Amino acid sequence: MRRRTFLRQISATGLMIGSGLSPALALGTSDTVSLTILHTNDWHSRIEPFPMDGGRNAGMGGAVRRAQKIATLRKELEHVLLLDAGDIFQGTPYFNLYSGELEFKLMTEMGYDVATIGNHDFDGGIENLANQFDQHASFGLVNSNYHMENTPLAGKVKPYQIIEKGSLRIGILGVGIELDGLVPASLTGETVYTDPIAAANKTAMHLKMEEKCDLVICLSHLGYRYREEKVSDLVLAAQSRNIDLILGGHTHTFLDEPVVVNNRDQQGVLVHQVGWAGILLGRIDVSFDKRRGKRCFNCANEWLG
Structure with a gap:
């Protein structure tokens, strides 16, 4: 397990971000409500740890190790939220043999709350994704920029x-990457891709203004950053409104700590991603002081190896 220590204060938003300190102490009050957000992305059917073959990831990851860590944290903490940012399927023979059944069963046993869809989750076809979800998943799937009215996922x-x-x-919303060029149309059916920034902002405004959510999280499978002009998590954060935290996937980016990006209203948005293959379990502890309008974010990722 590796941890980085960092502390930033954005006075305009009353947002404090830190690692290696108690959130309650950082807020300076005992009258707080705390939440621990655990998150994964791109675990790509990595059921077992990487083999002990001398490779860079030898012995790391594995669903059992992740499940044990999650269970331990749930015993220690009062409020835990468990999320995934997509590409659950594809990458090992387990997917080829069981078409995603095992992955969804394991996520259900671990108690995932919500996930979004990655491009590889269509690799068995959209009907397979819908069937596996119906039969084996007890968590929610969210996406606000794929229109699926005429598909099995409707x-x-x-x-x-x-x-x-x-x-x-x-409030938890989802956005996904452009599927054209990544996934054959025969696998996505009549799924229609729309602008993720517009969809995310519209949904986030509803969650913050009408649903009165204390925190709005975007599960993104757009990718962290690109050299070319392409929508990424960093672009989304800069053009967003009402989103507090973006938990990303797709680019397999290992971040030791969240990156803070100012949105269109010059308010800080946290962007985080934890690599791939279940090697790293993302952890962000959030303390809320509603009386003073402050929130403290404490990052303490857990390396599973």
């Missing part, structure tokens, strides 16, 4: 989901 994938933890209301 009514199953929601633009957002609201999770209540204690007195907190957390």
Whole structure:
């Protein structure tokens, strides 16, 4: 397990971000509500740890190790939210043999709350994705920029989901990458891709203004950053409104700590991604002081190896 220590204060938003300190102490009050957000992305059917073959990732990851860590944290913490940013399927023979059944069963056993869809989750076809979700998943799937009204996923994938933890209301939305050129049309059916920035902002405004969510999280499978002009998590954050935290996937980017990006209203948005293959379990502890309008974010990722 590796941890980085960093502390930034954005006075305009009352946002404090830190690692290696108690969130309650950082806020300077005992009258706080705390939430721990655990998140994964791009675990690509990596059920077992990497083999002990001398490679860079030898012995790391594995669903059992992740499940044990999640169970331990749930015993220690009152409010835990478990999320995934897509590309659950594809990458090992387990997917070839069981078409995603095992992955969804394991996520259900681990108690995932919400996930979004990655491009590789269509690799068995959209009907397979819908069937595996129906039969084996107890968590929600969210995406706000794929229109799926004429597909087997109609009514199953929601633009957002609201999770209540204690007195907190957390709004979770999803966005996905352009599928054309990545996934054959025969596998995505009549899925229609729309602008993820417009969709995310519209959904986030509803969650923050109408649903009165204390925190709005975007599960993104857009990718962290690109050299070419392409929508990424950093671009989304800069052009966003009402999104507090972007948990990303697709580019397999290992971040030791969240990056802070000012949005269109010059408010800080946290952007985080934790690599791939279940090697790293992302952890962000959030403390809320509603009376003073402050939130403290404490990052303590868990390396599974």
